Amino acid sequence: MANTQYYYFTEQPYTGYDPAIQDEYPALRLTLPNSLYDPKLASELYNRYHDEYQVADEVGFDGIMINEHHTAPFCMQASINITGTVLAKITRHAKIVMLGNPLPVVDNPLRLAEELSMIDCISRGRLVSGFVRGGGVESLANNVNPAHNRERFEEAHDVILAAWTRPGPFRWEGKHFQYRVINPWALPLQKPHPPIMVPGTASTETVVWAAQHRYPYIVLGSFLEQTQELIQIYRETAEAEGYEMQPEHIGYLIRCFVADTHEKAQEQGKNFFWQNGALNKQPREWMAPPGYATVNVAGIRRLRAISRSFDSLAYEEAQKNYQLVVGTPDQVIEKLQYVRNLLGVGHLFLWSHDGYMTHEDTVRCIELMGKEVLPALRES
């Protein structure tokens, strides 16, 4: 799979609090008091994470994946476009892969189209613009009606595509968005528009939608078996749409840390568990508020099972079933090849930093990836 692309990812965790406090709150989200947030530490962390992105760019990653969450200490990116703008200026070659902008929580998708166009121009055409529905809690955090989630996702997408590709000025009279004039004086450099990707974990609706639009669908770390099922849904939808799914249509995000020694890697890899099962702990009303998803009890239970299972697995078991790949370059190359080839993905996202990993260990991991892991993967 010589054409597979490799991307670096960190959630940019805010680590200045004790995850054990989750016992006192419904979840490490939404109502966790922000008096626990120290802007001085955040300032250091932002800049540190940006420095690490520069290393990833220099050592030869094809792209850098970024994301966005709200009222979420595990992810400091309240605006993916701000990180994207920073990357546009501090990196030179890597694609800026947004997975993605949560469209339903945006009240002005035209403004979003303008910002993304600016990022594409400033980065000289390196933007990959992913779009997500966002978990239910993102809607609650932004006070956007969860019952409108899918409708707003689809209509905001249509507004952005029209703003990018249809000569203005024109009017828009939609159900959720209306504009007297769509005529942005900021248009994307890439034509007809920046590539679009759609990530997900379990929603079959989203896979089908992505396949219908021929957008690459990126599975965010679900179990391999579940991932294969989602890919199969993409394949079948593509066939129904009259085209054949290719590796470039699918991607996978996998947690992967490398170090010079096996012992070091194993010690640092434990950081992927730093939240102590917090993903497992979220009220149904936050994760999937009534009306957020098509009422599919089995599907929602399954979604929940994924986050629960990962956190409760023993460290070794997580490695055995490829939720986590940790080791020296030689050790991880073989495992990553196996996962890539099993899934047949054209995009492999390496989640290579989390928790309390130090700057030095993170940089070393990124360097080893660039010098040893990526070249070996590209050759095989």
Added chain:
Amino acid sequence: MTTSTVPFTEERVQVAGTELYVLKGGSGPPVLVLHGVEGFEGWLAFHDALAEQATVYAPSHPGYGQTPCPDWLETIPHQAVFYHWFLQQQASAPVDVVGIGMGGWIAAQMAVMCPQNMRHLVLVDAAGVRPQHSEMFDIFITPWRQVIDRCFYDAANSPEYQRLFGGEFQEFGGPREAGRTTSMRMCFRPFMYDRSLPGMLEKVHVPTLIVWGAQDQIIPVECGQLYQRAIPGATLRLIEQCGHWPHLERPQELARLVTEFTSNT
């Protein structure tokens, strides 16, 4: 109370292309009972008590499971329009209207729109007005079981609580999911109020009774006072040792207050 003493019938009434599911029982002046976010829970002890001296109509709102939701119906005022159509079609207007919680908001909106269809208005722990000195409890970010428990002052001693919610509770899906979705759709933002409602109520001259559970932990009693201030001549009565759902926690007492009011004014 698990068995009714007053017989009731199930009816499916065509209202502008939507089949409204309604339970009907008793005899006497017609009274329309509008449920709240708890959804349609069948023939209640409250309906039964009320039906001793009235003809009770207890519908499932559009979008709450038993009645489908027409595509255009998205707000509380839309519900109010729908129920006015129903009343006009039944040719029994004016009728008494009792609205509970969110159903109280629908009833108040009906009074704003077409008071001549209404003989009496009864608002029970009603949503719809924004409190000035307190907050409505956010039921949309709270696990549903906790919401239900919070709606009672003393759930353990409420037969209706035990009958409806005492057993296993389905967390996802089930018959209540449609109604919870419709509540979310209609009431998420602004949360459970229309800032114009008090102003619009000034010209409502329907005899109005406001009843509130004195220990309502969902919609503060202050909202009852605001309703009383907004509707000319309205009376406010508190039920002691009672939470947000008097129709479930104090069904006999609520029915007595309603019956006294509608037969004496």
